[in-house]
Amino acid sequence: MTAILNRTLIALALVALASPLAANESEDEDGRHTAPASADQAAPRPEDPDGPPVAADGPEDDADQAPTAAEDTGDTATEVPATPDPVAPLELLGKTVPVGAFDTLYWTPDQSFRSIATPVPVLVAHGTRPGPHLCLTAAVHGDELNGIEMVRRLMYELEPDELAGTVVGVPIVNLDGFRNGSRYLSDRRDLNRYFPGRKNGSAASRVAYSLFENIVRHCDYLVDLHTGSQKRVNQPQLRADLENPQVVAFAKHFGGMTVLHSPSSSGMLRAAAVDEGIVAVTMEAGGPNRLEDDAVDYGVQALETLLENLDMRKASRFWGAPQPVFYESEWIRAAQGGILLSEVELNEQVKKGQILGTVTDPISNTGSAIIAPYDGRVLGMAVNQVVHAGFAAYRIGEEKSAEEVEAKAEQAQEQSASDHGEGDNGGEAASADQADRPDGDTE
Ligand SMILES: [Zn+2]
Numbered sequence: 032m033t034a035i036l037n038r039t040l041i042a043l044a045l046v047a048l049a050s051p052l053a054a055n056e057s058e059d060e061d062g063r064h065t066a067p068a069s070a071d072q073a074a075p076r077p078e079d080p081d082g083p084p085v086a087a088d089g090p091e092d093d094a095d096q097a098p099t100a101a102e103d104t105g106d107t108a109t110e111v112p113a114t115p116d117p118v119a120p121l122e123l124l125g126k127t128v129p130v131g132a133f134d135t136l137y138w139t140p141d142q143s144f145r146s147i148a149t150p151v152p153v154l155v156a157h158g159t160r161p162g163p164h165l166c167l168t169a170a171v172h173g174d175e176l177n178g179i180e181m182v183r184r185l186m187y188e189l190e191p192d193e194l195a196g197t198v199v200g201v202p203i204v205n206l207d208g209f210r211n212g213s214r215y216l217s218d219r220r221d222l223n224r225y226f227p228g229r230k231n232g233s234a235a236s237r238v239a240y241s242l243f244e245n246i247v248r249h250c251d252y253l254v255d256l257h258t259g260s261q262k263r264v265n266q267p268q269l270r271a272d273l274e275n276p277q278v279v280a281f282a283k284h285f286g287g288m289t290v291l292h293s294p295s296s297s298g299m300l301r302a303a304a305v306d307e308g309i310v311a312v313t314m315e316a317g318g319p320n321r322l323e324d325d326a327v328d329y330g331v332q333a334l335e336t337l338l339e340n341l342d343m344r345k346a347s348r349f350w351g352a353p354q355p356v357f358y359e360s361e362w363i364r365a366a367q368g369g370i371l372l373s374e375v376e377l378n379e380q381v382k383k384g385q386i387l388g389t390v391t392d393p394i395s396n397t398g399s400a401i402i403a404p405y406d407g408r409v410l411g412m413a414v415n416q417v418v419h420a421g422f423a424a425y426r427i428g429e430e431k432s433a434e435e436v437e438a439k440a441e442q443a444q445e446q447s448a449s450d451h452g453e454g455d456n457g458g459e460a461a462s463a464d465q466a467d468r469p470d471g472d473t474e
Pocket residue numbers: 171172175256257258260473474
């Protein structure tokens with residue numbers, strides 16, 4: 032009996048949180064922060080064995096709860112015609128996915144680059160119990176393969192009849208790029224600079240718009256899967272805007288995964304999602320053009336932990352104890368062009384003054400060392416290659432405590448609330464950082 036009651040309470044809490052957009056329209060008069068009330072509420076961390084608090088603090092939530100409770104009694108449904116099932120079939124991409132079913136849908140970007148519409152497969156597991164909609168997107172850059180494999184492994188181990196909520200996985204967003212082994216769309220544009228896109232914009236902008244409107248808008252949470260780019264590899268890590276408290280709370284659900292503060296950059300999928308109240312992070316693991324089993328396995332484990340912590344299912348394995356480690360980071364660049372040879376490895380702890388690698392001009396035999404400017408950890412690095420002066424070679428992370436990160440996020444939130452009536456997160460500092468992104472950052 033207690034178990035049933037607990038389940039009902041959890042279900043109620045999840046129903047209440049299943050429509051964060053609607054629930055928040057009235058809560059946030061300035062329309063800025065339309066994210067779910069709190070990712071922590073939606074998903075208890077492992078140290079909360081009693082399950083989520085019964086969230087429900089708005090009148091909309093009460094309205095959602097009543098019919099659910101009635102439904103549980105089993106015999107009042109006919110008296111209240113408007114009573115919805117606790118979980119309704121999923122309407123997505125013009126198709127109806129029954130409750131407790133797994134299905135493959137197809138998304139056709141409105142804009143076709145070769146006058147040939149290529150439907151993009153979308154995997155959906157629609158659970159039998161109420162819960163959030165979690166979306167996974169991979170290969171927004173067509174040459175980033177690890178995320179494709181992560182989506183496959185995770186989606187095909189889901190059992191919809193045991194699932195609370197819905198998982199939507201788009202294994203290969205940029206199908207054209209994937210077929211060409213290219214990061215870019217067919218028109219050489221980087222799709223991840225065009226979100227949320229415009230209906231009548233450029234070709235890339237239309238593809239972005241179509242993905243955003245047809246799929247992303249249906250998500251409560253989004254994890255966009257990437258790898259390093261341009262011959263760089265990344266230690267598996269989350270990129271998250273740690274100035275947003277909802278994003279910070281969400282990032283903590285991936286178990287022991289490294290979390291890197293990365294201010295949202297205009298045009299990126301996760302930034303556009305967060306702007307629309309969809310709590311989003313990017314997961315980076317490994318490098319492009321190859322499949323790295325360790326990186327894939329690590330990413331899948333983090334996603335399994337996420338599902339567990341969002342109360343969507345009981346995972347067979349998840350990181351109960353480890354907490355994420357937060358980092359601030361910057362790219363350390365080559366001072367001259369030449370052949371880059373590294374002296375450190377990915378994930379290595381480095382000391383201020385330590386030689387990270389050397390760059391040598393192969394003709395004049397003159398070289399210089401790239402030095403660690405502070406103590407930290409190698410979170411991303413270039414593979415050995417020929418580089419130009421200014422090439423971003425090592426991403427060195429400086430550890431921050433969770434408390435420090437959370438306090439900063441709250442502060443940033445308050446600051447931006449008082450500074451700009453309808454301001455965006457970021458500001459000048461973020462813009463300066465972004466100026467260095469195109470070659471240094473890889474999302
Ligand atoms: Zn990418």
